[in-house]
Amino acid sequence: MRNVAVIGVGMTKFGELWDYSLRQIFTMAAIEALEDAGCSNRDIEAFYVGNMSAGLFIGQEHLGALLADNAGLKNIPAMRVEGACASGGLALREAYLTIKAGEYDLVMVGGIEKMSDSPCTEDVTTTLGAAADQEWETFVGLTFPGAYALIAKAHMERYGTTKEQLAMVAVKNHKNGKNNPKAQFRREITIEQVLASGIVADPLSLLDCSPISDGGAAVILASEDMAKKFSDTPVWILGSGQASDTLALHDREDLTSLKATRLAAEKAYTAANMGPKDVNFAEVHDCFTIAEIVATEDLGFFHPGGGGKAVEEGLTEVDGKIPINPSGGLKAKGHPVGATGVAQVVSVVEQLRGEAHKRQVNRAETALTHNVGGSGATAVVHIFSR
Amino acid sequence: MAHLESVPMFWRRMKSLYSLIGVECLNCGKKYFPPRLICPECGGKEMKDYRFKGTGKVVSYSIIDVPPKGLKYQTPYGLAIVELDEGVRVTGQLVGCNLGEIKAGMRVETTFRKIIAVNKNGVIQYGYKFRPEGYPRINNGEKK
Amino acid sequence: MQNGICGIVGYGSYIPRFRIKIEEIAKVWGKDGSRIAKGLGVVEKSVPDMDEDTITIAVEAAKNALKVAEIDPSEINAIYTGSESHPYTVKPTASTVAEALGAVPCVTCADLEFACKAGTAGIQMCMGLVASDEIKYGMSIGADCAQGKPGDALEYTASAGGAAYIIGKNGCVAKIEGTFSFTTDTPDFWRRDGAEFPCHAARFTGEPAYFKHVIGGAQGLMDKLGTTINDYDYFVFHQPNAKFPLRTAISLQIPTEKLKEGLVVRHIGNSYSGSSLLGLARILDIANPGERILVTSYGSGAGSDAFSLITTDLLPEKRKNAPNVDDYIRLKEYVSYALYAKHRSKIRGI
Numbered sequence: 112m113r114n115v116a117v118i119g120v121g122m123t124k125f126g127e128l129w130d131y132s133l134r135q136i137f138t139m140a141a142i143e144a145l146e147d148a149g150c151s152n153r154d155i156e157a158f159y160v161g162n163m164s165a166g167l168f169i170g171q172e173h174l175g176a177l178l179a180d181n182a183g184l185k186n187i188p189a190m191r192v193e194g195a196c197a198s199g200g201l202a203l204r205e206a207y208l209t210i211k212a213g214e215y216d217l218v219m220v221g222g223i224e225k226m227s228d229s230p231c232t233e234d235v236t237t238t239l240g241a242a243a244d245q246e247w248e249t250f251v252g253l254t255f256p257g258a259y260a261l262i263a264k265a266h267m268e269r270y271g272t273t274k275e276q277l278a279m280v281a282v283k284n285h286k287n288g289k290n291n292p293k294a295q296f297r298r299e300i301t302i303e304q305v306l307a308s309g310i311v312a313d314p315l316s317l318l319d320c321s322p323i324s325d326g327g328a329a330v331i332l333a334s335e336d337m338a339k340k341f342s343d344t345p346v347w348i349l350g351s352g353q354a355s356d357t358l359a360l361h362d363r364e365d366l367t368s369l370k371a372t373r374l375a376a377e378k379a380y381t382a383a384n385m386g387p388k389d390v391n392f393a394e395v396h397d398c399f400t401i402a403e404i405v406a407t408e409d410l411g412f413f414h415p416g417g418g419g420k421a422v423e424e425g426l427t428e429v430d431g432k433i434p435i436n437p438s439g440g441l442k443a444k445g446h447p448v449g450a451t452g453v454a455q456v457v458s459v460v461e462q463l464r465g466e467a468h469k470r471q472v473n474r475a476e477t478a479l480t481h482n483v484g485g486s487g488a489t490a491v492v493h494i495f496s497r
Numbered sequence: 498m499a500h501l502e503s504v505p506m507f508w509r510r511m512k513s514l515y516s517l518i519g520v521e522c523l524n525c526g527k528k529y530f531p532p533r534l535i536c537p538e539c540g541g542k543e544m545k546d547y548r549f550k551g552t553g554k555v556v557s558y559s560i561i562d563v564p565p566k567g568l569k570y571q572t573p574y575g576l577a578i579v580e581l582d583e584g585v586r587v588t589g590q591l592v593g594c595n596l597g598e599i600k601a602g603m604r605v606e607t608t609f610r611k612i613i614a615v616n617k618n619g620v621i622q623y624g625y626k627f628r629p630e631g632y633p634r635i636n637n638g639e640k641k
Numbered sequence: 642m643q644n645g646i647c648g649i650v651g652y653g654s655y656i657p658r659f660r661i662k663i664e665e666i667a668k669v670w671g672k673d674g675s676r677i678a679k680g681l682g683v684v685e686k687s688v689p690d691m692d693e694d695t696i697t698i699a700v701e702a703a704k705n706a707l708k709v710a711e712i713d714p715s716e717i718n719a720i721y722t723g724s725e726s727h728p729y730t731v732k733p734t735a736s737t738v739a740e741a742l743g744a745v746p747c748v749t750c751a752d753l754e755f756a757c758k759a760g761t762a763g764i765q766m767c768m769g770l771v772a773s774d775e776i777k778y779g780m781s782i783g784a785d786c787a788q789g790k791p792g793d794a795l796e797y798t799a800s801a802g803g804a805a806y807i808i809g810k811n812g813c814v815a816k817i818e819g820t821f822s823f824t825t826d827t828p829d830f831w832r833r834d835g836a837e838f839p840c841h842a843a844r845f846t847g848e849p850a851y852f853k854h855v856i857g858g859a860q861g862l863m864d865k866l867g868t869t870i871n872d873y874d875y876f877v878f879h880q881p882n883a884k885f886p887l888r889t890a891i892s893l894q895i896p897t898e899k900l901k902e903g904l905v906v907r908h909i910g911n912s913y914s915g916s917s918l919l920g921l922a923r924i925l926d927i928a929n930p931g932e933r934i935l936v937t938s939y940g941s942g943a944g945s946d947a948f949s950l951i952t953t954d955l956l957p958e959k960r961k962n963a964p965n966v967d968d969y970i971r972l973k974e975y976v977s978y979a980l981y982a983k984h985r986s987k988i989r990g991i
Contacts, residue, residue, distance in 0.1 A: 167498075237498050237565040245500065246510060247531055248588050251612060251624070252561060252568055252576050260559035261578055268557070268601055312576075313560040361578040361586040366557055515741045570986065571691045592690060593658065595974065609700040609741055611692040621728055623696065623737065633658065633964050633972040 115210045116338035116345035117330050117495070119148020120457040125326035125445030126295040133169060133225035134181045137327040140450075141182035141221060144329035149341050150217065152183035155331070157214075159206045160191050160221035161198030162449035167238040169228050178221060182329075195242035196398060198222065199328065199452025200482030200491035204351050206332050207493075216334040222453030223327040235323050239448070242485035244359040256320055256399065258360050258486035260312035263401035265366035267314065270416030272404065274314050278305035279422045280400035281318050281442055287429060288439025290469035291458075295324055295445030305400075319400040324445035328453035330460070346460045349385070349477075350494040352378025360486045367416075369487035372409035376481070379492040380411075385477065387411030390494070392434040392462065392472045394455040396483040397441050403427075406481055407435060410492070434472045437462065452482035452491065463497045498566050501615045507622045514624030517551050517607060519585065520544035530585045551607035552630055553581040560596050567615040575599050579627055593628030594635070604630035647771045648813030649806050649950070650778060651710025651959070654922040655701035656802040656909055656969035659688035661981045663797050669978045670792050677797055682883025686800035686910025688976055688984050689786050695724045696734050698803040698915075699784040700741045705963035706805040707742060709814065712778060714743040717807065719770050719779035720750045723759025723914045724803075725832065725839070726786045727752050738782065749776075756830060757879055757913045758940030759783065760804070765820055765946060767808035778809040783938075785913035790838035791987060798882055800910030802969075804918035814956040815925060815934070817948055821862035823854050824944030831942065841941075847885075850943050855879060855889050858945030859937045866949055870895055873949075874932040877920040879939035880906035902927060903936075908970045919966060921950075926965040930954045 121143025123136050131139070137160070145152060158179045165171045172191075179189035192202040199222030206218040229235045240249035243258055266272045282302055288294035300318060308317040338345040354374035357363055363370065380386055387410060395410065397403035404418035412433050413421045421427055427435035438444050438458035441451055459478040461467045467475075477496045483489065500506060510531070512518040519530030524541030530549060535542050558577035561568075568574070575591035577599070591599055592610060605627040614621040629635045662685045664674030678684050689698070699722050707714060720742075722734040735750035753759035753766075760783020767779030784803025789795035808817075829850035832839035842850075855878050863869060876899050878886035883906050890900045903920035912919060917938040924934050930952050937947040982988055 232563065233566045233569065234498070236563060237501075240565050246506070249565065250622075251588055251626075252564070252571075252574060252590050253588050254561055254563065254565055256563065257559050257561050257576055260561075261557040261576075264559060264601065265557040309562075310560070311563045313562070315559075359588065361556075361588045366578070511740060516743055570983065590692075592692065609697050609704075610690075611694060611697060621694075621696075623741070626692070633968045635972065 112211050113213060114335040115207050115348045116333055116335065116342070117348065117456060117460050118333045118338050118342040118345050119144045119150070119331035120460045121147055122293060122328035122454050122457045123326050124293045125324045125447060127227045128325040129227070133165060133171065133223060134177060136225060136325060137178050137221055137223040138181045140327035140329040141219065144219065144331050148331040150331065154217050155184050155187060155219045156216065157187055157209065157218045158184050158189040158221065159202040159218065160223060161200070161202035161452055162191050162223050163193060163195050163198050164238050164241060165225065167241060169225055178223065184219065194489040195484035196396070196448040197452055197482045197484030197489040197491050198449040199454070200480065200493070201353070201452065201489070203330070203452060203456060203493065204353055204491055207348055207351050210332055210334050216337040218332045219329060220332060220453055221327065221329045222450035224447035224449040225325050226323045226447060227325050248359050254312060256312040256315050259399040259401055260315045261360060262366050262405065262486065263314050266401060266405065269367050270419065272419035274306060275302055276404070276419035276423050277319055277400040278302040280397060280403045281305045283422060283428060284397060284436050284440040284442040287437050287470055288443025291439045291444055294439040294443050295322055296443045315399055321398045321441040321446035324447040326445055326447035326450045326454065328450045328457050330453055330456050344464050346463045347496050348493055349496050350379040350383030352376060352382065353491040356488050358485065358488045367405065369405060369409055369483065369490060371487050371490035372406060372481065372483065375490040375492040376410050379494050383494040385494060389477055390433065390479045391474050391477050392437060393479040393481060394436055394438060394440070394458050395481040397436055398446055400442065402483065403435060403440065410479065410481060429470060429472060437467065437470045437472050455480040455482060459495050463495060501567055501613065502619045504620055507620065515609070517549040517625055519547050519549055521547040528583050528585050530587055549581050549583055549585065551625070553579045553605060555599065555601055555603045555605060556580050556586060557601060558591065558599050567613045577627060579605055590626040591628070592626050593632050606630045606632065608632070645816040645818050647768050647808055647810050648816035650712065650809040650812050650814065651706040651807040652804065652922055652925055653702045653705025653709060653963050654804045654919055654966045654969060655698050655705065656687050657689040657693050657698070658972050658974050659690060659976050659984060660685045660973045661688050661976050661978065665978050666797055680884065681797060682887070683798055683906055683910055685908065686798055687802055687912065688981055689801040691984055693786070693801065694728045695726045695784050695786050696728055696737050698786070698801060699734060699738050699782045699805065702784060702803045702805040703738055703742055703780060703782055706780065706807050708962040709959050710807045711959065711962065715747070717744045717778045717780050718748050718776035719767055720744060720748055721753055721763030721766055721781045723753040723755070723763050723781065723783045724785050725754055725756055725913055726788060755944060756940035756942050757916055758938035758944060758946055760914045760918050761938040761946035764806055764808060768817060768820065771808050771810060778807055780805060780807045783914035783918040785915055787911060787913040788838050795839070795841065798911040800912045802909055802912035802919055803915040804922045806918065812955060813953055814959050815950040815952045817950055819862060819866045820946060820948045821858060821865050822944060822946045823857035823861050827943035829941045829943055846941070850941065851881070851885055851939055852889060854943050854945040855937050855939050856892060858947040859893065859935060862935065862947035862949055868949065872933055873935045874899065875903060875924045875928065875934045876900050877903040877917055877924060877934065877936040879917040879937065880904060880920060881911045883907050905966060905970065923966040925952070925956065926960060926967065928952045928956065930956055
């Protein structure tokens, strides 16, 4: 099997991009990635794009061909990959596997979501609800924040995790986002502000939730030969793991942990021949503050129930023991759902190349990305190194 | 959001929504709600209808303040994962008590309510919700 | 029909837990709430939850009736739902009730409307089918989420609730000795097709409407059966307020004690089709075996159905299977007029 590297990355600013359509947003990210890789649109052999729900958000399906066409990737195989908010991470993995298998040498991976064209918050809530079990969860009133609220309540009940600790995740990620020019939120917030921001789904307040965002990201993956041809600073994908679980949260034995994350991480660590201790920093799926706490436990950085304490002790700060989401994470950087898994790779590559400026992690040699779909029915983990 | 107004989608699930009909695997005896065609535990493909009693306890809960389409009138509402006495878990709204009275571990039973009616002229979709067990003979703060 | 050939095998009630005080409503319209409450003999009325309607109330009451009857739902071969607030103009309430009970598919279903007396009309229909051995058990439900126009006199009392009765020959908690109806075309209260709220003819709803028909029905039944006031332990009349049934009792020379146990209107208001049937349920909740009850419904437009009942030895045991009317009356949560408006979907623009 062949080694695979990331040789080019690009992403738009995340946020409410009123002036741009889905196709424009993606194309801007694609152009940036091609330029960064130093290759041309005609060099790309295949295209995978992660997108959760353009059909419901803007009534547009068939994104593979649409975006390949717009990015000038004429006539190559192009397809959309969907796994709710993990769509981007899944697209990356599919591209990685095809290169590893020897089918292609140069593949573009995209991630895109245009959420702000929805008429109102209720529509966004309904669309995101499609990531859960429509017939038996969403129908009876479960919302996406509601699912993570159920996880948060269970975590608080079992481990004594506090609302303040949840708030600290948001505070930290906003602090990191301040230094990320592409982040949706570039201002610091306080614990008090989070706690007073209005309940969305008890115990989660507005500032415990990632925002409604538009954004696109693109990366170019290359086989080892091709990587050496195009790049002096390739970032290698050392391991990739993916797992699924029951779509409905209620069907899972343990609400305080995402089994799919644990299984995906195990596979990625094994493939990379590494353990949690070997990872210098991570971009994890903090769609809600509780999700980051649970993720840091499931990925093995802290023991079960230790995630809340860890953020309280500053262990996950940019200068902490294991920096988590130095980019600002989904919380501050923004969460255009289908783009997130690819944007995480963009953030990791910038760090590993030492190009993260004010948010640069001190020792950045190895990194991990963790991307989750729904309330944990899909999880995908990748491990990278310089 | 056409699926919210789909009549067949609702009608097909009616027995389960109205009467908590799930299935029991004839091979290993494991019960499922909603019905499944194959048992993930033993691979058994012979299932028979099983009517859950509808009583159980709250495993985890939330109060939803930002609703999806069609539920604005009911907001805020209580939502819980309930473990039925048969060991199977389901998600449902909690009614029949004040939101502040909802607690993890509280005993509940099913009740029949409107779930959603998105469109004033559309079909009203009914189904199960949960309320404190023994309703209306529950202690509501005031004695008697 | 032979006297006592069929009877009530099971009965069940349901009242939503929300209440609004008459004074709270009066405050909104600048009226003297305590005077109004005193005049009507009603202190508060029940209000349905946001996700309750006539169908959900009917299902809850029907499930309680099944518990008392201790029969399999598939043995019920007729279900009638009487209401003037069926959630659909076209599409039956009764078929949803039948499905929710597990009584489908071998069952005849229909929705009835005769203002506040459609539920008792359904009981008479069940009696006919049971007595003729066409069916084993029939169920009739009277339930409403009553509409009252904001600011109208009806708003003080229009409430929500319902009661279900299973009629059969065997295992009766009360035998029906006979029934009698008294009907004329008297337009005292109506709601035109498509209209949101009912209209009424103010004081015309009294003498020529309510009193003439309720008294006509009750007296007609006693004449038919050869009974007198003294033969009855309890009387239940349709209760749009407490004043009307009390005045009826006075004109028929019925001692007030025989009426007051069934006057649930004081605590829950007028649940329209549920009204007299909840009053009867309250009596069945407390009556001893061998006691006689005369119940007379009233529906505007106008008519009354009167029934003579005698309780059996099975009543005290079987009624323990389900919550009683007092359980529902006791469990209450007060709402403001603003919340009441939300509960009754009176807020526009959502």
